[in-house]
Amino acid sequence: MAHYWQEISALTMRWVRRLSREKFSMLFTLVQPMLFWLIFFGNLFQRAADTQVTQAPNYISFLAAGVVVMTVLNNGLAGGVDLLFDKENGFLERLMSTPIHRTSVILSRFIFVMAITSMQVLVILGVSYLFGVHPATGILGVAMILLIGMMFGVGLTAISMAMAFSVKSHGDFFSVLGFLSLPMIFLSSALVPLTAMPGWMSFLAQFNPMTWAIDAVRPLILSGWTEALPHIGMVVLVMLVFDALCLYGGAKAFRRAMG
Amino acid sequence: MDRTIAIDVSHLSKTYDSYRAVDDLSFQVYAGEIFGLLGPNGAGKSTTLRTLITLLHPTSGTATVMGYDTVRDADKVRTLIGYVPQERAIDRFLTGREHLQLLGALYHLTKEEAAKRIAELLTLVELEAHADRPAKTYSGGMKRKLDIACGLLPNPKVLFLDEPTLGLDVQSRLRIWEYVRMLKARGMTIVMTTNYLDEADQLCDRLAIIDGGKIKTLGSPVELKIALGGDIVSLTLKETDRIHSLESALKDRPAIKAVRATTKGLDIRVESPEKALPTILESANRLGCNIEFIQYNRPRLDDVFIAHTGRAITESIPESETV
Numbered sequence: 338m339a340h341y342w343q344e345i346s347a348l349t350m351r352w353v354r355r356l357s358r359e360k361f362s363m364l365f366t367l368v369q370p371m372l373f374w375l376i377f378f379g380n381l382f383q384r385a386a387d388t389q390v391t392q393a394p395n396y397i398s399f400l401a402a403g404v405v406v407m408t409v410l411n412n413g414l415a416g417g418v419d420l421l422f423d424k425e426n427g428f429l430e431r432l433m434s435t436p437i438h439r440t441s442v443i444l445s446r447f448i449f450v451m452a453i454t455s456m457q458v459l460v461i462l463g464v465s466y467l468f469g470v471h472p473a474t475g476i477l478g479v480a481m482i483l484l485i486g487m488m489f490g491v492g493l494t495a496i497s498m499a500m501a502f503s504v505k506s507h508g509d510f511f512s513v514l515g516f517l518s519l520p521m522i523f524l525s526s527a528l529v530p531l532t533a534m535p536g537w538m539s540f541l542a543q544f545n546p547m548t549w550a551i552d553a554v555r556p557l558i559l560s561g562w563t564e565a566l567p568h569i570g571m572v573v574l575v576m577l578v579f580d581a582l583c584l585y586g587g588a589k590a591f592r593r594a595m596g
Numbered sequence: 597m598d599r600t601i602a603i604d605v606s607h608l609s610k611t612y613d614s615y616r617a618v619d620d621l622s623f624q625v626y627a628g629e630i631f632g633l634l635g636p637n638g639a640g641k642s643t644t645l646r647t648l649i650t651l652l653h654p655t656s657g658t659a660t661v662m663g664y665d666t667v668r669d670a671d672k673v674r675t676l677i678g679y680v681p682q683e684r685a686i687d688r689f690l691t692g693r694e695h696l697q698l699l700g701a702l703y704h705l706t707k708e709e710a711a712k713r714i715a716e717l718l719t720l721v722e723l724e725a726h727a728d729r730p731a732k733t734y735s736g737g738m739k740r741k742l743d744i745a746c747g748l749l750p751n752p753k754v755l756f757l758d759e760p761t762l763g764l765d766v767q768s769r770l771r772i773w774e775y776v777r778m779l780k781a782r783g784m785t786i787v788m789t790t791n792y793l794d795e796a797d798q799l800c801d802r803l804a805i806i807d808g809g810k811i812k813t814l815g816s817p818v819e820l821k822i823a824l825g826g827d828i829v830s831l832t833l834k835e836t837d838r839i840h841s842l843e844s845a846l847k848d849r850p851a852i853k854a855v856r857a858t859t860k861g862l863d864i865r866v867e868s869p870e871k872a873l874p875t876i877l878e879s880a881n882r883l884g885c886n887i888e889f890i891q892y893n894r895p896r897l898d899d900v901f902i903a904h905t906g907r908a909i910t911e912s913i914p915e916s917e918t919v
Contacts, residue, residue: 340704347701351690358689358730427685431746434649435702436674595651 344437348445352419356453369457371411372464375404378528379468390533393559401465402555403527406547408457409486410521413493414514416450417501421510424501424594433595443498443591450494455483470558474565478557481569488576489550495580495587502587502594526551549575600627602754602785603648608657610643617643619809620657625754625787625802630780632800633789634901640809641789642682642758648787649679649756662753675703678752682759682789684739685746688732692723692742695731696749703750717745721775737768744775755779757788761795773799793897805904812904821895824903825853827869829876831861832889845879852876861889 356363379397386396393399420442423429432442462472462479472478497514504510522528524538525547531539542548553572556565603625610618618640625631633641646652647659650670658665664672687695693714700710718724721741726734731742740760747755760776761769776799780786790796796803797817804814813820833839839857846855846864851871856863866872869892880887902908 343701343704347698351687351694351698354694355687355689425683427681427683428687430646430651430681431679431685431699432702433651434674434677434679435699435750436671436704437702441702 341438341441344441345445345448348432348442349448352445352449355419369408369411369460371404371408371457371461374407375400375461375464375468379404391530395469397465397468398470398559399530399555400528401461401470402551402558403522403525404465405458405461405482405486405554406489406525406551407522407527408461409454409490409550410493410518410547412450412454412457413490414497414518416446416490416494417497417499418507418510420446420498421501421504421507425507439595443587446498447491447494451487451490454486454490458483458486465558472558473561474557478562478565481565482554482557485550485553485569485572485576488573488580489546492546492576492580492583495583499583499587499590502590521545521547526555546575546579601625602627603631603659603661603787605644605648605659606657608644608647608659609655610640610647610652611655616809618647618654621806621809621811622657623804623811623814625785627785628780628783629801630776630786630788630799632796632803633787633806634791634793634796634800634803634897635789635806636791636905639806641791641806643809644806645756645758645787645789649677650674675750676753678747678750678755680743680747680755680757680760682762684736684743686731686734686739686742689730691728691730692718692734692745693727695742695746699746699749713749713751717748720748721745737764737771740764740768740772744772748779752784754785754787757786759789759791761790761792769795793901797897805901807905813900817897817900820900821897824865824895824900826865826867826895828893828895828899829864829866829869829872830858830891830893831864831876831880831887832891833861834886834888836860838883838885841883842880842885845883846876849875849879 375397379400382396382400386399388395391399420429423432429442433439459479462470462482472482474481500510500513504513524542525545526542527547531542531548534542549568549572553565553568556568601624605621605623608618608621609616621640621644633644635641643652647654648661648666650666650673653667658667660666661673662676664676666673690698696714696717697710700707700714705713715724718727721744723738723741723745726738731739734742744757744760747757757776761772764772773795776786776788788799800817802814802816803820805812805820813823815823831842833842836859839861843855843857843862846852846862851867852864852875853867854865856865864872864876877887898908
């Protein structure tokens, strides 16, 4: 167990070091493009969006939950990129030829992606606060939001890793990534509530786990615990299934790639 | 001589879909020797190597390292081996020292043990002065040195080198050869793949020529050359139209083992040049063949390779890298 921990902490430290060496990417990790959605899209639609439809005091407070989960989505889907590069340049082989537990590398990546995602979610919530969005459920609600983010993030990161281990070239990886992320956002309750969507879109959006995550985060920000708890119960169930499927697929891809 | 066996590969096969990368391979590596797997790209060298370092499971057959099975006792095998991958498996953003520290943790060394060993290794590969710079500032040769230091960190019983000098300039290449010889002198067993014939000839105690997933021949470079049967005398004739009459005149003469016509003359495989040369010159004189040029070669590993695979080793052009 001590060995396992030594491996995981050393490998996690590596991800942290890599990030800290790239000053630019460090900066852009914190001041991420997701903020543009919040600041520009949020303010842009302030008057265009009908508060009767969004059921929120203003559009930006409605959008905040969506942007939080979009951050989780983007980080999760990109979570396997570094492993893809490790696979391509042989670093992964070097790591796997050492007597480490077979799951250490992957676990270190999960820990790192979850930590970075949580930090970014806090930045989003902080900036929302400046625009007058004060989470109705307070600090405990913020902790709950982070937890929901992690539950969704684990599955997404697993998908990303599975892709990293299966694709032939990193060109393929980024094509699939670019292809996946926008429909995931549009076919969810991130920008518009399901009730206001065209029928076929709201139908598809129900099957998007992202919708469930947003529907749980949104009342935590807008209404309060009584509104939120049933949604939280649902999202836990949905994420259990989602994560189980993704982790199963990820484990399979990993085993195939690593012999 | 009864020698300790470090690696025992028995009827190893690895199939991908319908493609047989390695086909019923059997060989042994003795403790303390440098063993080479020589072959063109795609011959099955890397597949064999990756099986030995526990990263691939064989489709059939077994491989053991120091008596431990690479599948069943994979964890034990991993504590005994060091691996230097073919690609520059370097994290550009980490410093040389951080690479070694990371591996130190993965081999479960304490901080003190690791620090001591890292200092020794950095001295060995002459990277102390650059140890705290990110690896992206390293030259090709320096990256390779770091690769090797990484492979040596666990103080392995067996070190695996995958194409150790691919794409390196001559100086760096010679330096890497020096390290490999030094490690052998310290008693380490070394298994390397290469598609450079001179490298195999210079470094390996024994080597296996692999082509199409099968071992074509196995032995020390000297044995393999001797097994070809003798040295080669190459003649260049002034009148090429007489090549064939001379060829038939020399066939089946004592001291001459084989004659082969080339575009400008003859390649004659001889048992000993002392006995053969008079015969050759006498025949040439008798037939009125004027010899323009005469060359005597001991067989090179290239000849061994051609004799066993039916073609010259085809190398992809290595990317040139500067130091």
